[in-house]
Every structure is written in C-alpha cells, then in structure tokens.
Amino acid sequence: MDCLNAMASPSLDSARAADAAIEKAPDFQPALLPGRPPSLVGLTRDALKAQLIGMGVPERESRMRAGQIWHWVNFRGATDFAEMTNVGKALKAQLAEHFTLERPEVASRQVSRDGTRKWLLRMAPTNPQEHNRGAEIECVYIPGPDRGTLCVSSQVGCTLTCSFCHTGTQRLVRNLSAAEIVQQLVTARDELGDWPGQMPSRDAGGSGEVGRLVTNIVFMGMGEPLYNLDAVVDAVGVMSDQEGLALSRRRITVSTSGVVPQIPRLGEQANAMLAISLHAVRDDLRNELVPLNRKYPIAELLAACRAYPGLSNARRITFEYVMLKGVNDSDADARELVRLLKGIPAKINLIPFNPWPGSRYECSDWDRIEHFSEIVFNAGYASPVRTPRGRDILAACGQLKSETEKLRARARMMQEEGIGVEGFYAGADD
Ligand code: SAH
Ligand code: SF4
16 A cells, blocks of 8 residues: 555545454464563463463462562563562473563664653564564653653554554554553663662653652554554553552543444443544544544544543543644634533643654644634633654654654664764754
C-alpha cells in the first residue's frame, strides 16, 4: 500500500478491513523462535504460573513460586535470577536455564529540551521473517510537576488511516503481546532508575528522593488499543497489580479512535479511563479525518460513551480534539462540541496539530486555539491545551515511529561523527 495515497483517500475499505481485524487478529504469542528462551517479564500471573508448571514445578507449589518470582520481576525490577534471594538455588538454576528476564533492547535514547524522553525499543524477534530483528516501537516519557506520564504503544504501526496521523502511514502492522506492552513500562523504570530502593536521578525528572517517576500511563503511542483489546486488558491488569508495578487503574488511560463495539469491554474488563479521539463534530468531516467514523458515526460513539461503566464526575471521559487550521477550529465547531457532549462527564483536551513531513494540515493559529478553548471553558469544561512535548525529538502525539528509519540513520551518522544522539536532539531546533 502506498502510504501517501492511502492517506489522501482514506476509504471505507480501510475502515472495514481494520474492523474485520477485531475478530480475526489472533492473539500474539511472543518469543516462539526455536532456541530462544522466553522472557518472564511482563507476563500475567496466570501465564507465569503456566510457564513454571511447564518447566516442571509441581502444580501445588506453582502459585507460591509464581508469587515469589512475580515480586522480584514486577515489584523490584530484577534483571537476574541470582537476585531472587528467597528462591532456592536449584530452582534459580532451572529458571536461568529455561527463561530470561530480558527486556526489549533500547535501540536509541533521545532527550528533548523539555525533559521528554523517547526510547526506540526493539522487541525480541518472533518469527524467522523478522531475520532476528524484532519489531520496533517507540515509547515516550513526559515528566510533569506532579506526575510522570508514560505513553505506550499497543501495536506496531496502525491499521487505521487517520489523515492527520503519521503512525497510520506505516506499512508494517502487528499487535503487541500483553508482555510487550508491559515491558515498555518495565524498560522505562529501568531507564529512569524508577524501582523501589533505587534513587531516581535528578536529571530524569526525579527529586533525588525515592519515589515513583512513572505515575500515569496513556495508551496514546502507536496503534489502536481497541483492536488489540485482549492484550491491553491483560497489560492493564499487570501494570495495576498492587503487589507488582502498582499503578492505579484510574491513572491508566486508553485512547481510541472509536471502535464502538469494544468500548463496553474496555470498561468492564480493564476498568481503565477512556479517551476518545473525536477531532470533529460533524460526520462528514470526521469521516475524512478518522475514516473509522464511516463505520461507527458520532452518535453511536457518544452513546457508547454515555454508557461507559463507572462514569462519574470523578471519572470523566477525555475527548481529544486536534486543532487543524481552517478545518475543525471555528467558533461554530466549538459550540457544537459543547452541545454534543452535554450530559457526559467529560474533559476536553485540545491538541495542537503536530506536523510531520508530508502532512497536509497545519496547526491552528494560537489565537484561534485560545478562542476555541474559551468557548469550551465558558460552557463549563476544563479545556487544557495540551502543550506539545518533545517536538524536537518527534515524540509528540502522532509523530511516533514513522521517523524511526530517518532517526536511526541520523543517529548512526552522529555516532560515526562522535556526537551523542542526546546532545544532538537536545540542541536541535524545533
Ligand atoms: N489510536 C489511538 C491512540 C493513539 S493516537 C487513537 O487514535 O486514539 C493518540 C492521540 O494522538 C489521538 O488522539 C490522535 O488522534 C492524536 N494524534 C495523531 N496524530 C496527531 C498529530 N499529528 N498531531 C496531534 N495529535 C495527533
Ligand atoms: Fe491509528 Fe490513532 Fe493514528 Fe488514527 S490517530 S491512525 S487510530 S494511531
């Protein structure tokens, strides 16, 4: 598929094909390459227990053993079985023979001037076609004064073709496994020194005191999480296990372009916060911006939102609205937005459009965004304008991954020139 053509004519077919993927995409099983022992990092408790039983741990012991290993892997961030002091020597040796505690390889690290960090993560290869080079995804950490947000990916690329989004132009698409999603958080904690007992470095945005840097997760990286819902549900379960990675489900937000039939399950099974990529208030325009709208139009999407389990003023739905100059940013659009959302406990997040090479939109002028925001605010909604973060390292919304090839080439060049990637990007112009 030609990426640019696909972008220029987002078709009903693409929405249909993507929709068929809900039923058809098989759950992805990681690390099945012969001769490569699987990693235990990111597995659910049940999967961990099953692996131990498969290795020969008696069933009656398996729960207790899985609990011990769980603690080391998910609470302490152990990287070596030798650290597991309460696990017997023989079992440790057996574990080391059958499994690893490998994380994805960090293929590149970039730090923005504003402290945002972006990691290019290379997953373990999973089939011979990958030629021993696993899929690559990007993961972004955004430090803030009272929280640290990790933006994770749920798929490699995306089958949808929203016309303003760079990720949708990528050819290679596959679901990530639950473990691969969790491993993004584990790797971020490794990189930031964000495990209990470690001293997070000040330059990672930490206070230098022991505490958690990553406090929030948003599924706003690459991919449509609701096309990979089983894995997302399992990943949210692992990330929020209070004896492990211990994030609060209320601090985990899953963003969707509007896969209506999957929305109730997200609420019931993941109990996560919901964000909707709305971006337009009329079906004709939304059909163009978010082609999936042809299948699930605005009225159906909002009906699913009204019925979202656990909704209250303390648990609001976030509506994302990308500001596109002359396209969706008029006063009339703002008033219609307010009218549409009436009665839904909502936050409205205005996102300045992040341009990418070849994109056909421009970001609305600042005055226009302010005016739009004022109308929304006067109607009683907090309407923060999301400050673009990490633009200099292409880490902002919708800029992910597709620059990877280029960045890698540049990074290699920098290395050859003896200049660190971080130094280069930290000093790069917007
Ligand atoms: N696929 C999911 C989640 C990933 S996209 C979804 O669409 O919701 C995360 C957010 O970034 C979405 O709201 C998406 O619409 C927005 N986005 C995509 N491209 C963008 C761009 N170029 N500028 C600003 N926001 C963008
Ligand atoms: Fe996919 Fe979301 Fe990008 Fe649309 S905005 S192409 S759903 S990642």
